[in-house]
Amino acid sequence: MTIKLVAIDIDGTLVNNNREITPEVFDAVQQAKAAGVKIVIATGRPLLGVKNILSALNLLEAGNYVITYNGALVQATDTGEAFIDEPLTYEDYLDIETESRRLETPLHSITMRAIYTHNRNISKYTVNEAYITGLPLKYRTAAEMSGKEIVKMMYIDEPEKLDETISKLPTRFTERYNIVKSTPFYLEILNKNASKGLAVQHLAEKLGISHEETMAIGDEENDRSMLEAVGTPVVMANGNPELKKIAKHITKSNDESGVAHAINEWVLN
Numbered sequence: 001m002t003i004k005l006v007a008i009d010i011d012g013t014l015v016n017n018n019r020e021i022t023p024e025v026f027d028a029v030q031q032a033k034a035a036g037v038k039i040v041i042a043t044g045r046p047l048l049g050v051k052n053i054l055s056a057l058n059l060l061e062a063g064n065y066v067i068t069y070n071g072a073l074v075q076a077t078d079t080g081e082a083f084i085d086e087p088l089t090y091e092d093y094l095d096i097e098t099e100s101r102r103l104e105t106p107l108h109s110i111t112m113r114a115i116y117t118h119n120r121n122i123s124k125y126t127v128n129e130a131y132i133t134g135l136p137l138k139y140r141t142a143a144e145m146s147g148k149e150i151v152k153m154m155y156i157d158e159p160e161k162l163d164e165t166i167s168k169l170p171t172r173f174t175e176r177y178n179i180v181k182s183t184p185f186y187l188e189i190l191n192k193n194a195s196k197g198l199a200v201q202h203l204a205e206k207l208g209i210s211h212e213e214t215m216a217i218g219d220e221e222n223d224r225s226m227l228e229a230v231g232t233p234v235v236m237a238n239g240n241p242e243l244k245k246i247a248k249h250i251t252k253s254n255d256e257s258g259v260a261h262a263i264n265e266w267v268l269n
Contacts, residue, residue: 003267004213005038007067007200007226008259010053012219013236014041016255021056024257029057032263038207042067042196042216042226044182046112046151047075049133065203069110069151070180070222072194074203084202086194088150092177096153096189097142099173105165109145109153116140116148125156125185152190159184182222197225217251217262218243234262 008014015021029039039059043050047068054060054077064077074084088096093109097118100107106123109116114136117126122137130137155165162185173179178190196216204214214230216223219239227233227246235247236258244250249266252258 002213003037003215003232004209005040005200005204005207005215006032006263006267007040007042007196007214007216007230009216009218009220009223009226010041010043010045010050012238012254013217013223014053014254014259016257021053022257022260024260026057028257028260028263028268032267033058035268037267038065038209040065040067040200040203042071042200042218042223044068044070044152044180044188044222046110046133046135047073047077047080048135067196067199067203067226070182070188070190070194071178071196071199071225072151072190073112074199083206084199086191088153088177088189088191090146090148090150092191093145093150093153094142095176097145099170100155103155103165103168105155105157105162107153107155109148109150110135111148111150114138116145118142118145123156129154129156129186152188152194154189155187156185162187180222182220188222195225196223197227197229200226200229215262215267217259219254232266234266 060077062078066077067074072086073082075082106119108126115130116138178192178195180188182188212231215232216226216230217234218227219236232248234249234251235243237253251262
């Protein structure tokens with residue numbers, strides 16, 4: 001079956017360890033585009049934080065889509081118009097904020113326009129997220145967050161402390177939210193209907209592309225849902241060993257242009 005849509009994670013997948021798109025990856029993406037394949041970047045970042053990558057890959061033209069905020073939004077890359085929008089409610093915010101104080105774990109919340117924190121002593125990881133995404137960072141109390149459309153929230157801490165927090169989360173959290181550990185120091189909390197996997201499925205349906213015609217390439221646990229949602233799941237050689245168990249193919253590492261290898265071998269061949 002011909003592959004017509006390829007969803008690609010960024011860190012540890014699309015870019016090398018210097019956060020660069022190699023010439024081999026660029027060429028493979030352009031060849032796939034020329035062949036009519038939809039290349040869809042799937043990321044935890046907002047659109048603003050990934051526009052440089054979309055521009056570098058010539059993916060800002062009309063008809064291209066990007067999965068942002070780990071699947072809470074699917075947007076047209078040229079206009080930013082949201083095709084899928086699964087935000088958290090203010091009630092969700094209060095629930096998650098209360099637990100962050102109980103667990104003594106820093107928290108920030110992200111909308112399409114800014115990052116908000118209630119922590120007076122702002123975590124270095126919140127500052128890092130603002131730097132990576134390019135979003136302004138603002139201090140707001142819980143009461144001041146009413147009326148804001150929150151795309152996702154993140155518990156953030158040193159890896160050992162974050163793991164301790166995860167072990168103490170109430171059972172209802174996993175029932176009420178989609179929870180994804182995207183890095184050793186980031187735990188992302190999203191609407192239950194927001195995931196990279198559901199985003200890929202819905203986008204493929206919109207484009208009239210069957211399950212068998214979809215591929216995803218990833219390396220970490222926050223990619224699991226989209227790898228499980230496609231016909232051809234591909235995991236990087238540098239990927240999580242647990243993810244490799246569900247892969248149809250293992251490609252080369254991100255430092256060896258593994259995305260290019262995957263496209264050349266299983267899309268263009």
